[in-house]
Amino acid sequence: MTAARSPPPLVVRRTTVRYGDRVGVQDLDLAVGAGEFVALTGPNGSGKTTVLRAVLGFLSPTQGSVEVFGRPVEALSIRERARTIAWVPQEESLRDDVPLEEYVLYGRYPFHSFLDRETPAERAGVRALLRELALEDRARDGVLSLSGGERQRAVLARALAQETPLLLLDEPTSHLDIGHQLDLLSRVRARTRATGVAVVAALHDLNLAARFADRIVVLSHGRRVADGTPSAVLSVELLARVWGVGADLERDRRTGLPYLVPHQISVAPASSEPPASLGPVHVVGGGGAAAPILRRLVDAGYLVTAGALHLLDSDTEIAQALGVPTALESPFAPLGEEVRSRHRALLSRAKVITVAPFAVGPSNLANLEDVGPFVARTPTYLLRSPPIRERDFAEGRAEVAYGELLRAGAHEVDDLAGLMRELARALPNSVPPAPAATRETP
């Protein structure tokens, strides 16, 4: 195959699509390679379907370009597009009870001129497709007699009959039960492996996305906010930030893939611009030292963020249970650059920084060091007991870092009550009304 040299199936460059005044997609960059399965995910209204419709040529970008195999999609005729891109819509309105086999043959439309009809080879191809999708017994039945799972496989079969190198799926599993969801997506997955077809699937189920996709692209308000492998992208912090949902991040023991167990709507989902009086108050902690502070702050109605914590840490559990956005690292690993940068992002948004009296070891020393640059412009409070000397497990480096924070202007407080008093002073009007349920606006 010349796949390596030929232009990529899909390149979306700095593309903006508007519906009148409303922005559907903003400045989107997206590239999909041959044989790649990319899941497009994000909350409702985040622009997933808009992206797919722009790729199909149904919507014209106001800026940027959509290129399919190196050619702008609008330069392709409708027939050429149909031979290049196939589409499985969320739900197809099947009105007429045509036999399944005839329905799948609709996919051969772009290969025929006005006068000729399907060849025996095409009929055989459709039969093979039906076999592959476990629908061969139903070939002569009317499409309206199919069950929901069969029907969606039938739609997939029709799209696959177009034999395109690029396949778009728009929430293909949203009307299916869990068994049929897995079934449909594993068939698509197998197809990409077998034929090298590139797949872009809008999926709102993150766990399905993590399980089947090579890459997950997360959209929020029409912008791309994350793009990477499932392991790199999926995080509790992401779910809280983009969906406003608290969750536990677990790892599937068999596949090793991450999966999220959502458990509550955040009391106060993180927002990039929360009302100033509410915080956010950022708590640096670990090993359970931050837990009482987190509880108290959330109870008092502050917007709270935390970090950088390790998975399986008791502070992490509390933070997740409270719906507190957190930068998270794998258990016992030193804080990685990505986690640290997420942590710094949280720190930079904080109106007040609080450092819990946590045990500092080599794996989380970076937490203290990362606070440093923010002390000058953000009121920073260090809880002094137990003293840093007693909880320095980093050969004295923790004590050095602590000292630097103090020199930079951080204040020490004796206990939680003292912290609350300082907060009331640092954030006036800080007895907030009911917790706001604002979503982020990037």
Place this chain on the structure above:
Amino acid sequence: MLPAPASRHRQRLTGRPWTIAGLAGAGLVLLALSSLLGTVPVPLAAGLRILVHQLSGGALFPSTCAGTGVSVPDCSTLTFIVWQLYLPEVLLALVVGAALGLSGGALQGIFRNPLADPFLLGISSGGTLGAAILYVYRIEVAQADLYLPLFAFVGSVATGLLILAVARGRSSSVETLLLTGVAIANLLSALLSLVLLYNPVGGEQVSFWLLGNLGLASWSVDGLAFGVVLALGALLALFGQDLNLLQLGADVAQSAGVEAGRVRLKVILLASTITAIAVAFTGVIGFVGLVSPHVVRRLVGSDYRVVLPGSALVGAALLLSARDVSYLAFPSSVFPIGIFTAFFGVPFFLFLLYRQRRLTPMGTR
């Protein structure tokens, strides 16, 4: 071997050629017998001999009515009646019925609406207004045979183009087009009422024309109608697969390669022109275009590659039957045929509707 629903479908599919053959055979018999039906009774034996004689160019039955008890002068009168009056009327009924059935099937497909019929887009209103202007202002009444179809055709086509132009300017959605058509049709009806209100003379003729009749039939009219309807109808019938895909929605159809907008425009133009031809020669014959596609769908399924030619066949059979029933019921008078298409077609349609109501009719999903 197969579960019940599967075998039902198999039956419907393998039954398709037989259904078509049956319809064609019944049509031929109907055709021959119909040619002997009219305001003047024609004895069966003599009538059949006259038909064969004329069709064979005089080679068969050279002495035409010999042995049937019909005198030679009567025989030549009957020959004139059968060959110059009845047969052209029968053929016009077939052509117009086919035109209306085909047009109805195509428009139901384009609009994805089971209530669509050929007159949906104001074609009939425009045609009627054109005809009314002719009658009311008595333009060249001496040559009504020529000018009536011309006025009606121009009125129909002008209306169709006006609607397409107005709808295209705003949005290309099917609903817009449909509503524009309904609005313009109402406007034209109001205009027609206004014209008739101030010019009562001709009103009766207009209302008679409104109900449809085959009185203009002649070999030359038939030839013209047949030529146009066959040419445009054959072209229209080729859009069967496009219509099949459009049933999935314009977006899905387009993703599968159908140029939805262009197909829509072409099909509407073809169907409207065919309808305009029918309206021009026979006035407004209702029900045929609405019901024929439903009959076909119920008999052989919803594949538009079959529904389109099938609707033409059923439409032809339906209009011819209506003509025959009108002569059988009222042997010596000419009734507006539109009345009989309803009388004859409605019971048949209702029968089909309720006999097979378990099947999913179009449009209920």
